[in-house]
Amino acid sequence: SPVVEVEVFLRGSGTKLILPEGCTADLTALSLTGSATRQKDIGSQPQPGRTHFVVHGEVRGSSVRVSYPRPPRRWRWYWPFGRRRQNSTVSPGVMRP
Numbered sequence: 001s002p003v004v005e006v007e008v009f010l011r012g013s014g015t016k017l018i019l020p021e022g023c024t025a026d027l028t029a030l031s032l033t034g035s036a037t038r039q040k041d042i043g044s045q046p047q048p049g050r051t052h053f054v055v056h057g058e059v060r061g062s063s064v065r066v067s068y069p070r071p072p073r074r075w076r077w078y079w080p081f082g083r084r085r086q087n088s089t090v091s092p093g094v095m096r097p
Contacts, residue, residue, distance in 0.1 A: 029056035
């Protein structure tokens, strides 16, 4: 369907909607009380040939976030304890001047 309606009723919680690439979302139909909405790089006007999400309902003390999926991270191994210096001139327990 070109238009998908999402109905939410939130109390003291949060919701994150992850949309497929190219989709748009309209959050103006939400009734907000002490709440916040965030659309990161997502348009609110319907585009031809793309799915448009309309989110409506009541949100109190909560947050609604809409975003696209994050690109996968490159896995990288690291040493969790960091590098430790080996200083042979100072013995342990002796303070430097």
